[in-house]
Amino acid sequence: MIDVENATFSWAPRTAAAPGTGVLDIASFHLDAGETAFLHGPSGCGKSTFLGLVAGVLQAQGGTVRVDGTDLGSLSAPARDRFRADRMGVIFQMFNLLPYLSVLDNVLLAVRFSERRHAALGAQAKDEALRLLAHLRMDAPELLAAPVARLSVGQQQRVAAARALLGRPPVVLADEPTSALDEEVKAEFIDLLLAECAEAGSTLLFVSHDPRLAGRFDRAVEFRDLAAGRAAA
Numbered sequence: 606m607i608d609v610e611n612a613t614f615s616w617a618p619r620t621a622a623a624p625g626t627g628v629l630d631i632a633s634f635h636l637d638a639g640e641t642a643f644l645h646g647p648s649g650c651g652k653s654t655f656l657g658l659v660a661g662v663l664q665a666q667g668g669t670v671r672v673d674g675t676d677l678g679s680l681s682a683p684a685r686d687r688f689r690a691d692r693m694g695v696i697f698q699m700f701n702l703l704p705y706l707s708v709l710d711n712v713l714l715a716v717r718f719s720e721r722r723h724a725a726l727g728a729q730a731k732d733e734a735l736r737l738l739a740h741l742r743m744d745a746p747e748l749l750a751a752p753v754a755r756l757s758v759g760q761q762q763r764v765a766a767a768r769a770l771l772g773r774p775p776v777v778l779a780d781e782p783t784s785a786l787d788e789e790v791k792a793e794f795i796d797l798l799l800a801e802c803a804e805a806g807s808t809l810l811f812v813s814h815d816p817r818l819a820g821r822f823d824r825a826v827e828f829r830d831l832a833a834g835r836a837a838a
């Protein structure tokens with residue numbers, strides 16, 4: 606479902622005075638359909654950049670990144686955006702929520718931007734969004750109607766998760782989605798994420814600094830082991 610071969614990416618310097626140092630060189634990374642992986646490594650090693658390549662938000666400068674059989678490098682930027690909206694649920698650090706829209710409307714964006722998800726859910730979209738939000742303790746009426754700009758970071762993480770899962774995309778990418786959640790909500794969040802992915806047969810790539818979560822996934826991958834010259838995952 607996710608196949609990365611010899612993928613390279615380097616950031617342009619942020620400024621001459623403070624250059625970006627990130628250079629990514631991934632020899633090989635594969636995740637099968639339905640497989641779940643926990644990706645970890647020290648801060649700044651390139652995990653978010655790698656997720657950006659798999660999501661098609663960034664484009665590899667060399668090598669290939671294939672998702673669900675499609676070479677993302679062969680798609681234009683708008684086509685990559687459509688592909689992502691249709692086939693991937695992403696929970697990124699910046700959330701990409703629309704601040705002036707309510708919680709419910711932000712979750713429903715997933716079907717608004719994807720014909721595939723819209724077709725999958727039809728008239729059930731709102732009920733399904735409410736079901737996911739209820740599991741994440743985000744279904745109180747005053748929360749549902751609140752503009753997301755007024756929510757805490759942890760609440761915004763949960764809205765982003767509900768949006769990512771709506772319509773059961775084949776691939777779910779999560780970048781430190783539990784960093785702002787308390788222990789109880791974190792456990793419920795992981796339970797929901799894994800249960801939804803298992804039921805939908807979704808492939809899950811999950812980045813976190815919390816080693817206690819690693820055992821919940823089919824496999825744990827150390828980021829530096831993906832680098833060219835190291836063992837393939």
Ligand SMILES: Nc1ncnc2c1ncn2[C@@H]1O[C@H](COP(=O)(O)OP(=O)(O)OP(=O)(O)O)[C@@H](O)[C@H]1O
Binds near residue numbers: 624625646655
């Ligand atoms: N927008 C950007 N412009 C320039 N350099 C960047 C940019 N984003 C990240 N980098 C650089 O790329 C490298 C990898 O960053 P990345 O955010 O992928 O690491 P990470 O492993 O996800 O870190 P963390 O665990 O702290 O989130 C770092 O050296 C960082 O400075």
